[in-house]
Amino acid sequence: MPHPAEHSPVSRTLAPGEGEELADTLKALASANRLQLLLLLIEGERTVEELASAAGLGQSATSHHLRILRVLRLVQVRREGRHAHYSLHDHHIADLLAAVRHHHEHVHPATLEERSFARARAHA
Numbered sequence: 001m002p003h004p005a006e007h008s009p010v011s012r013t014l015a016p017g018e019g020e021e022l023a024d025t026l027k028a029l030a031s032a033n034r035l036q037l038l039l040l041l042i043e044g045e046r047t048v049e050e051l052a053s054a055a056g057l058g059q060s061a062t063s064h065h066l067r068i069l070r071v072l073r074l075v076q077v078r079r080e081g082r083h084a085h086y087s088l089h090d091h092h093i094a095d096l097l098a099a100v101r102h103h104h105e106h107v108h109p110a111t112l113e114e115r116s117f118a119r120a121r122a123h124a
Contacts, residue, residue, distance in 0.1 A: 028072050033057060034065045035097070041075060042094050045087040 014022075028034055036055045040046060046054070052062040066086055069075040074093055078085045088094055110118075 025072055025074070028068055028074060029096075029100075031065065033061070034069060037062065037065055037069065038074065038088065038093060038097055041086060041088045042097065045078070045085045047083050047085055049083075051086065 029038075033055065037051055040051055040054050048059055048062055048066065051057075051066070052059045055062065057065075066075060066077075066084075070077060070086075073089050075086050076089050078087070
């Protein structure tokens, strides 16, 4: 766990260019598929093949999403032979995902079962 002195206050004024960098990160998170990939990586390292299968995506689409996430340093890759193993870049990503989900649950307090039932009814 990093020492609090490693980070500046969240409320401080944005440095030049920092707003654009933060916006790029948020844009990357504005994709349901990329969010699903990041959530799958909370449990630990996975290959592209494992992520594609678990997310219900093709390997090409999965690789494309992972490339975007890697460029923004949301994930990191470890190569082993022909396989690329992805993991979250650091613990801040898991914290960010938890905060987003908790906020969503707070402002949308319907239970998971209620949301699933509503979706099933809408598709019927």
